[in-house]
Amino acid sequence: MKVIIVGAGIGGLTLALMLNQRGIDCDVFESVRELKPLGVGINLLPHATLQLQSLGLLDTLAETAIETSALHYFNQHGHAIWQEPRGVAAGYPVPQLSLHRGELQMLLAQEVVKRLGASRLHTGMAFESLQQDAQGVTVRFRNRATNTVDDVRGDVLVGADGIHSTVRRFFFAPFDHLRFSGRMLWRAVTDAAPYLDGRTMFMAGHQDQKFVCYPISEPLRQQGRSRINWIAELRVGQDELPSTDWNREVDASVFADRFASWQWDWIDIPALIKGAEAIYEFPLVDKDPLPCWTQGRACLLGDAAHPMYPIGSNGSAQAILDAACLAARLQAIGKDHRSSVELALKEYEAERLPLTSGIVLRNRLNGPEQVMQIAHERAPEGFAHIHDVIPEAELAEIAIRYKRLAGFDPQALKP
Template sequence: MSVLIAGAGIGGLTTALSLHAEGVDDVRVLEAVAEIRPLGVGLNILPNAVRELAGLDLLDDLLEVALPTGSLGYYNRHGQLIWREPRGLAAGYHWPQLSVHRGRLQAVLAEAVRRRLGPDALVTDARVEGFTPREDGGADVRVHHPSTGRRSVTAADALIGADGIHSKVRAALYPQEGPPPWNGLVVWRGTTLAPPFLDGRSMIIAGDDRRRAVVYPMSVPDGPGGAVLMNWAVARAADPEAVFEDADWNRAVAPETFLHHFADLAFDWLDVPALIRTAREAYVYPMVDRDPLPRWTHGPVTLLGDAAHAMYPMGSNGATQSIVDARVLARELASRDTPAAALAAYEAERLPALTRLQAGARRRGPEVVIDLAHERAPDGFEDVTEVFPGDELRDISAEFARLGGFDPETVNAPRPKAVPTGTGGPR
């Protein structure tokens, strides 16, 4: 079976490694850029995805470039704690939650692909532009090579569109869809070398119903009293005149152009404006997602990760769910009679759950507690239990975890043994 994967992001690379682990060896990943460089900022990988990466024997490599997250705390705009919960191993999972620079994670995955599948398995300067179904059930995939302008066609038994929110494969399947919808919020993201805060392994989300800041460390100190690599993201409603013609994660911006919007988010335990002011890099991005699709799979072609279900960055589910997608897809391709049957089974398992999760992210996911705290106590509180009675906070957090399939009971449960329905086709 020959498989082409469009996109060498987190989902595409994990798909290649997962297929190799399942015995599918004829796999190539096509990436549009000429050179894969460590771009981007931070990601949080939840334990359900870390479990899958551990199953690929990557956990030791990841722990060299990532930091296990110990807790997540939500705070109001005055810096008062609304809710804190343990994360990863501290929450009873069998696997950690990892905070990691996207570029470092991508580098680990890319190196593993080249080492395990061979240097020719990862092809750069090759953008998938579209495809034509073949009579034998596969697809002829059209490829553009940007550096030379050359175009080529290559045959595959299956084509996986893991090429992000601006997916060319998705556009070929849904040519009338148009650009991703924008909710009117703008996100500025960056990294800073700064002293640790709280216990050095805390992720925090702070703000009110108009502004939000997310901050977490991605490394241990570089020595006694040393700095850590800190990820930060701040968001607010866009100015009325703001225009974003293209949602590009790598649009650089000067910190002084937006710092004033968040100047008062300075607490005695964390100075958010100082992180922004001293950033090593900063990027601006409109908060966009994709509307849920009725289908991801069309014969030998399917979508994965952001190409299938791009969602707002609420609850650390972007990269996490693309990793889970990859593992499910690989298991199905290895056990079904035909690629079309495998891709249909993958969709049947993943699409309903991700459609629900996309809707949950549009409702701000667990971050809704910050909105509720501002609505109920805009000037702060003496006792948070007077603002959130009973188990309301716990229930909000637990419901989103169940929605995404990353509650401890689900993640720690033994995986049901697959029952192959066929030979999986030629390898």
């Protein structure tokens, strides 16, 4: 069996490694001519970290990533709403990891080259179309270096080419519309002094004004400093999706005044904003869940299948879980049962589509971050103690309900 993977992001590269581990032939095709460590920070929750551990990557990741110790929620006045241990401290068999997205992608790409060979990672190859027959698929790519077309033959096509997926558009154009939340994100990284224990992630505010922080560099932490990934979020008062460049660099003056008073005894948010070398603007968008992910011998994976709000730290994690599920389903076919490819893809879809659709919809309701919104609605001027506003049992139930939905309930991951 030969699998053609479109997209060399986290999901596509992880799938390539998992297929290779199972003895399944595959090639990865990426539209950009050169992979670069782009982006900002991401979190790998324990259910995703377990999958990367199965690939033998955990020790390498631990050299770079922060082992996140805790997650804290605050209101816009700096009053504590909820806090909980994370990763090993919360009883998981593996840590929660926070790191630079580009560093993770480059690590995965290097492992693909090492394990599969450099000839299996094709850059500058843009997906154009697909034809299927009883024996397999023929995928047409545009070579961006030569502006010629190349036809590649395989047994399965996997579209793992992100939120702007051309594979998704090819099959599901009526369902490819972006859904804008009316909120804008500004994302950046700032090197600064550590806050709290140097390994804590926190969120403050409510759904119309929020600030998220977490450190992402273990080497810098060991030097007594902190590389802090942060996200400022505001409702911008417009219903239409902005037409500006999604990854454009902006000046802090666009939003910083809204956070000018967010200075508490353990963190200075205005100073973090001021200290960033570059700030990038993104609209907060997702897409409606698809009715299906498969068409014959072709399927979708990761953000191509289920783009979701970056709430609950689940985007990259769900792509990795998709890859693990799909690799297992394809392995179960056996080398001499090509007629079962379609069934394997449908089984993958049946397992993963309902779960991820639930996360997409729950994230629209702010997922576990809804505790901040509840606190804001019940006590907009703040409180002496959170349990005067939200009972502890209600807070705990919101936290565990999302963990169960997203697949990282501590009890479910115990060995």
